[in-house]
Amino acid sequence: MTNPTSAPEPGSAVRELADDPASRRNFLRLAGVGSVGALSALIAACGGDDDKSATSNTTSTPSSTPSETPAASGAGDMEGDIKIVNYALTLEYLEADFYDQVINSGLVKDKKLVELAKSIGEHENQHVEALKSTVESLGGTAVEKPATAFQAVLDKGLMTVLETAATVENLGAAAYYGQAGNIKNKEILAAALSIHTVEARHAAALNQLVGRGFKGKNALEGSVPDGAFAKPMSEEEVLEAVKPFLA
Numbered sequence: 196m197t198n199p200t201s202a203p204e205p206g207s208a209v210r211e212l213a214d215d216p217a218s219r220r221n222f223l224r225l226a227g228v229g230s231v232g233a234l235s236a237l238i239a240a241c242g243g244d245d246d247k248s249a250t251s252n253t254t255s256t257p258s259s260t261p262s263e264t265p266a267a268s269g270a271g272d273m274e275g276d277i278k279i280v281n282y283a284l285t286l287e288y289l290e291a292d293f294y295d296q297v298i299n300s301g302l303v304k305d306k307k308l309v310e311l312a313k314s315i316g317e318h319e320n321q322h323v324e325a326l327k328s329t330v331e332s333l334g335g336t337a338v339e340k341p342a343t344a345f346q347a348v349l350d351k352g353l354m355t356v357l358e359t360a361a362t363v364e365n366l367g368a369a370a371y372y373g374q375a376g377n378i379k380n381k382e383i384l385a386a387a388l389s390i391h392t393v394e395a396r397h398a399a400a401l402n403q404l405v406g407r408g409f410k411g412k413n414a415l416e417g418s419v420p421d422g423a424f425a426k427p428m429s430e431e432e433v434l435e436a437v438k439p440f441l442a
């Protein structure tokens with residue numbers, strides 16, 4: 196096991212972000228982060244020392260130039276990463292549309308629940324925009340938003356809506372984890388991880404809300420459904436799980 200106080204290994208995604216200004220700029224842009232403070236926190240959490248971190252840079256939102264885009268890797272790598280990002284984008288479209296429909300339905304009456312749904316929905320919409328921009332920065336074409344089928348969920352009432360939200364968020368976290376080892380570009384990997392942790396936090400909050408607690412019946416239930424170590428899901432498993440929500 197890696198010593199938690201040691202710096203990230205040379206060549207790792209986090210170490211490159213710590214040492215390479217171009218990588219830092221790309222990560223901040225792709226992850227939608229407006230401050231290098233978030234990157235400093237990431238490096239610190241991974242055990243890096245902040246003496247060489249991004250804190251010495253300005254805190255304004257960095258702008259990118261064509262020479263700073265992630266397309267510096269091989270064409271084959273970019274083709275694979277574009278496919279993965281578009282896969283993630285499809286899931287984010289699904290999540291964002293779900294929350295939009297829930298809010299517009301008027302089904303949720305409790306003010307705190309409405310604010311929670313709006314907050315999570317806004318996160319998902321930001322993920323959509325970040326992933327669309329990422330595909331374009333890689334020279335690809337972003338997939339179109341799929342038609343969804345959430346009316347059956349809405350018709351079953353508030354508890355079913357909340358349980359579905361929890362399941363979808365757990366699914367999103369497992370999906371990102373399932374693709375982490377397949378991503379070639381380090382800035383894309385770092386951006387994906389920054390989204391993955393938010394999806395997991397959404398899932399934990401919603402699981403607690405619907406009373407699932409810290410144990411679940413399967414990989415998509417429970418605040419900590421897999422125990423000490425999360426379990427990934429393959430693209431095939433995830434797409435099978437979201438079939439009921441696609442028109």
